[in-house]
Amino acid sequence: MKADTPLTCKEIVELVTDYLEGSLPDEQRALFEAHLAACRGCRTYLEQMRQTIALTGRLTEEWLTPEAEQVLLNAYKDWKNMPEG
């Protein structure tokens, strides 16, 4: 796409991640922001991507079982008692 051509909504939704990652070149970033300023649908879309990221961040991680933790702790205790090298 030419540097001075305004972006369409269809193009915006493909650039959202690059925008949020800060990896858009300056010119494209300016076009992206100009589009956003004029387009409520794309502002909503960007906000939804942010909400998606925030919600994903609330998922819990898998934890070690107490048994597995005990095995590793024992291994670490053994390691402590071994001579270095």
Added chain:
Amino acid sequence: MGTGALAETEKDLLAALQRGDEAAFLSLVNQHHSAMLRVCRLFVNDLAAAEEVVQDTWLAALESLHRFEGRSSLKTWLYAILTNKAKTRGVRESRSLPFSALEAEPAVDPERFHPKGQAWAGHWAEKPRPWERVLESQALSNELLAHVQAAIENLPESQRTVISLRDIEGWTSAEVCNILDLSETNQRVLLHRARSKVRRALEVYFDAKAGRT
């Protein structure tokens, strides 16, 4: 990351580990367990086998802990051990990571935009509807989070791993690229596809909640 010296906090952590601080060791093990399993499962299909590989990784790390001088970050070091072990163990070794990166896959159904040749071509025909009101009414319900979880589980493996490491485990893009051996562009494409699909799944959910489908 990279080749620089360890950050102060990492130096302290390494010193604690090397002098036998059990609490420091357990906290490190727990901090990385979930991400290690995710990375491991790129190579090892079976969960029980992946858990064994993670376990083996810690044992191998202990064997060389005295010799580790902190020229790379602890994280780089640990995950290098992990990926080596996982690849050796993995039945799926021949697979390389960015296998789904190159097919075209639009972030949003093309039907949502005005078609080519018309006025407003490429602009929203059906705009996304804001989620604020539904989000307020049931912020962080278990049902909502289960829905996010399911959307992530349905992703192709490489996309699932990248979004999980970035958005659940909080890794930087540099860490993901380095540890998974991905180019920055591929990492971004995988993240983009993954986030776009999770957004779409949430949109379906929220629209249903708001009584419109």
